[in-house]
Amino acid sequence: MTKELTRQQYLDLYYFMRLNRAVEDMMVKLFRQNKIVGGLYSSLGQEAVSVGSAYALEQKDWLAPMIRNIGALLVKGVPPRDIFMQHMAKYDSPTKGKDGTSHFGDLENLHIVSPISMLGDLIPVMTGVAIAGRYLGQKIVAMTWIGDGGSSTGVFHEGLNFAAVQKAPFVLVLENNQWAYSTPVKRQVPLENLADRAKAYGISSYSVDGNDVVAVYTTAKEAVDRARNGEGPILIEVKTFRRLGHAQHDPAEYVPKEMRAYWEARDPILLYEKFLFSEKLLDEKSKKEFEEKIEKLLSAERDFAENSPMPPAEFAEQGVYCTGDDCHKVAPKWQRPIAEVTPPKSSVAAVWTVQGFGSGKGSGGASAPIHFGDTLKLEEKTESATDKKSKDTEVPEAVAETIEAAAVKPVKVAAKVPSKSAAKIPAKIPVKAPVNARAKNKPAPKKSAKPAVVPAKSAARKARR
Amino acid sequence: MATAAKETNAKPEIATQVTFLEAIKQAMYEEMERDPAVVLIGEDIGVYGGAFKTSEGLLERFGWERVIDTPISESAIIGAACGMSYLGLRPIAEMQFIDFIVCAFNQITNFVAKGHYLWNAPAPIVIRGPSGGGVHGGPFHSANPEMYFVHTPGLKVIYPSTPYDAKGLLKSAVRDNNPVLFFEHKFLYRRIKEELPAEDYTVPIGKAVVRREGKHLTIISYAAMMHTSLEAAADLANEGIEAEVIDLRTLLPLDEDTILASIKKTNKCLVVHEDTKTGGIAGEIAAILCERAFGDLDGPLMRVTALDTPVPYAPSLEEFFLPNKEKVLHAARTLAKY
Numbered sequence: 001m002t003k004e005l006t007r008q009q010y011l012d013l014y015y016f017m018r019l020n021r022a023v024e025d026m027m028v029k030l031f032r033q034n035k036i037v038g039g040l041y042s043s044l045g046q047e048a049v050s051v052g053s054a055y056a057l058e059q060k061d062w063l064a065p066m067i068r069n070i071g072a073l074l075v076k077g078v079p080p081r082d083i084f085m086q087h088m089a090k091y092d093s094p095t096k097g098k099d100g101t102s103h104f105g106d107l108e109n110l111h112i113v114s115p116i117s118m119l120g121d122l123i124p125v126m127t128g129v130a131i132a133g134r135y136l137g138q139k140i141v142a143m144t145w146i147g148d149g150g151s152s153t154g155v156f157h158e159g160l161n162f163a164a165v166q167k168a169p170f171v172l173v174l175e176n177n178q179w180a181y182s183t184p185v186k187r188q189v190p191l192e193n194l195a196d197r198a199k200a201y202g203i204s205s206y207s208v209d210g211n212d213v214v215a216v217y218t219t220a221k222e223a224v225d226r227a228r229n230g231e232g233p234i235l236i237e238v239k240t241f242r243r244l245g246h247a248q249h250d251p252a253e254y255v256p257k258e259m260r261a262y263w264e265a266r267d268p269i270l271l272y273e274k275f276l277f278s279e280k281l282l283d284e285k286s287k288k289e290f291e292e293k294i295e296k297l298l299s300a301e302r303d304f305a306e307n308s309p310m311p312p313a314e315f316a317e318q319g320v321y322c323t324g325d326d327c328h329k330v331a332p333k334w335q336r337p338i339a340e341v342t343p344p345k346s347s348v349a350a351v352w353t354v355q356g357f358g359s360g361k362g363s364g365g366a367s368a369p370i371h372f373g374d375t376l377k378l379e380e381k382t383e384s385a386t387d388k389k390s391k392d393t394e395v396p397e398a399v400a401e402t403i404e405a406a407a408v409k410p411v412k413v414a415a416k417v418p419s420k421s422a423a424k425i426p427a428k429i430p431v432k433a434p435v436n437a438r439a440k441n442k443p444a445p446k447k448s449a450k451p452a453v454v455p456a457k458s459a460a461r462k463a464r465r
Numbered sequence: 466m467a468t469a470a471k472e473t474n475a476k477p478e479i480a481t482q483v484t485f486l487e488a489i490k491q492a493m494y495e496e497m498e499r500d501p502a503v504v505l506i507g508e509d510i511g512v513y514g515g516a517f518k519t520s521e522g523l524l525e526r527f528g529w530e531r532v533i534d535t536p537i538s539e540s541a542i543i544g545a546a547c548g549m550s551y552l553g554l555r556p557i558a559e560m561q562f563i564d565f566i567v568c569a570f571n572q573i574t575n576f577v578a579k580g581h582y583l584w585n586a587p588a589p590i591v592i593r594g595p596s597g598g599g600v601h602g603g604p605f606h607s608a609n610p611e612m613y614f615v616h617t618p619g620l621k622v623i624y625p626s627t628p629y630d631a632k633g634l635l636k637s638a639v640r641d642n643n644p645v646l647f648f649e650h651k652f653l654y655r656r657i658k659e660e661l662p663a664e665d666y667t668v669p670i671g672k673a674v675v676r677r678e679g680k681h682l683t684i685i686s687y688a689a690m691m692h693t694s695l696e697a698a699a700d701l702a703n704e705g706i707e708a709e710v711i712d713l714r715t716l717l718p719l720d721e722d723t724i725l726a727s728i729k730k731t732n733k734c735l736v737v738h739e740d741t742k743t744g745g746i747a748g749e750i751a752a753i754l755c756e757r758a759f760g761d762l763d764g765p766l767m768r769v770t771a772l773d774t775p776v777p778y779a780p781s782l783e784e785f786f787l788p789n790k791e792k793v794l795h796a797a798r799t800l801a802k803y
Contacts, residue, residue, distance in 0.1 A: 162535060162545060333552075
């Protein structure tokens with residue numbers, strides 16, 4: 001393989017995945033010691049998704065995690081103590097004990113929007129973030145995650161459709177971990193690839209192995225770059241597996257043993273370690289150094305969290321409303337001339353007027369303009385852009401077929417799974433296309449009928465062979 | 466083309482007598498002129514100028530980025546407005562009819578309203594739209610859903626009754642750092658006119674106003690029913706009953722002080738609202754008076770409200786459903802006898 005990432009990037013991905021897992025391991029201990037107030041939702045086995053996708057963002061970009069995206073928060077710069085304290089409802093936590101888990105954000109510095117428990121709501125919100133960023137000239141990308149379960153909510157549709165018509169610089173990572181609580185994905189969505197949902201919105205999508213951190217990262221990076229360049233929102237389906245139950249209370253007995261065994265053999269951190277060793281990016285010594293560094297960090301972070309007080313009771317009645325400038329100064333950070341969005345520059349002329357229209361009692365004029373400005377021009381622009389792109393990105397049929405064939409070819413490990421078991425599901429995980437898609441310098445088939453399958457540049461997969 | 470382009474940059478003329486609807490339009494226009502962070506988002510607000518023409522001409526002047534036509538997706542409208550506010554913008558989101566606000570109920574009550582309390586994130590957005598009955602709009606175009614939201618900490622709820630207040634309160638709402646729901650009674654849109662000051666002014670959120678002084682009883686109302694209450698008060702005066710009329714203007718936060726001061730004077734309270742009876746603001750006012758002014762009351766709190774039914778369509782049914790002057794007079798006369 002050609003090394004596409006720098007040594008530092010490879011090692012960052014490793015560090016954050018290990019940190020992600022170590023933070024959650026520690027929280028399991030805290031949970032068993034009754035130090036966690038509410039539920040604990042594990043992302044065991046999904047670390048590559050959170051870390052790989054968030055690592056594709058720049059510092060100025062915005063993200064909104066779901067409950068299992070602890071890794072994304074760490075990548076964005078949240079200290080582990082904040083995550084511990086959130087779960088322990090401590091007064092020094094970002095929400096000062098008013099909410100738990102990953103339900104916190106930071107508008108000022110880290111650009112994180114807090115999730116709520118109702119799934120899908122972040123999609124229109126992050127669309128709004130993306131549109132506002134564009135309006136202010138900030139050239140940011142907004143990213144959030146949704147599960148296989150959450151992709152059936154109404155607001156998923158409303159949000160993604162609106163993002164699509166707005167061509168918002170927005171990346172949605174659809175984390176297909178096979179289970180919505182106890183309901184398998186087959187009983188939620190009649191689609192083989194959830195990336196196909198993108199077709200309904202006329203946007204680009206990818207389907208990628210979510211346990212391969214390099215594949216997740218490179219796909220996310222490409223998507224983030226495209227979104228930033230004005231190509232509109234992009235949907236990335238990452239196929240992965242929720243190794244534990246919905247939360248700590250749930251033993252997940254509904255998951256077939258074979259399915260669990262299959263995915264446990266594909267642990268994202270172990271796969272990646274093998275690759276790093278084979279590429280001589282990591283050895284036992286440096287691995288141990290990482291482990292010691294993380295252990296030292298987390299032990300200090302846990303001590304801080306445990307020593308933080310619980311919030312005083314009367315704090316419950318404070319902070320419902322913003323009291324004004326003394327509380328929050330709300331001011332946009334303009335990165336473009338304001339003159340562009342104020343008259344006369346912002347004004348658009350009417351293309352035509354209809355006689356008599358608007359002459360009603362409530363209207364101003366006798367002949368109101370009903371059609372404005374650059375509507376026609378915009379359509380022309382879009383058309384020509386599409387024409388150009390289709391030439392650029394058209395994949396010869398033969399190549400497309402190869403990709404398609406690869407997409408349904410069972411993974412070797414999966415072949416061991418008894419064919420009639422429900423554990424067949426993972427066998428359908430698309431193997432990434434053979435190297436030819438990339439080697440021939442053909443871009444992924446962005447507009448093809450099938451979602452683009454990430455080419456086999458992935459390191460971890462090589463390590464597996 | 467030339468004429469149209471000229472229109473584009475023309476400031477709408479400020480009429481001496483301004484309708485409620487024009488007052489709304491003026492407020493949005495002036496706030497957008499004042500602050501480029503103010504943007505509009507909603508269904509048919511751009512090219513069409515809004516179902517009631519409240520944003521007519523604003524796309525022409527402020528352009529596509531600031532007047533955003535959306536798909537029919539109320540949750541997306543509120544969600545996107547919320548996200549935009551996180552970057553310091555001040556979006557005004559329109560619900561084409563306020564009835565449709567419940568399609569975005571989750572976004573408003575769980576996402577927008579709780580943000581400041583939970584994670585210190587102010588969401589300075591305004592959600593506005595035409596509400597109320599009396600125009601034969603039927604069960605889905607006549608609603609008064611204000612109390613769903615008065616029950617939601619974190620929101621502010623405004624329901625003005627005059628063009629002056631509508632303009633001044635909408636400006637305050639835009640400048641407020643909290644999510645504000647702004648109800649516009651569509652019966653009033655073109656029925657009342659008022660002369661408005663030429664200069665910039667605001668009306669404070671959370672302050673009721675005494676519309677008519679009186680000493681025998683207090684009628685508390687808001688929106689279209691405020692006018693019904695004033696008409697009733699004029700008739701009552703002819704019978705020797707001097708009713709004080711309070712216009713609440715803001716339902717959340719409620720101006721308890723103005724209510725209590727009036728009851729201290731008149732000792733009797735009648736609440737008139739177009740919202741249905743059970744769970745309406747009258748019940749809340751009754752509770753406040755019991756808690757804070759029990760000794761001041763010389764009679765039971767009475768209420769004249771709509772029936773506890775959906776808003777029916779046929780004129781005969783809707784007239785029966787709605788409060789009216791006769792119902793107010795009847796209740797006031799009964800109360801005055803205590």
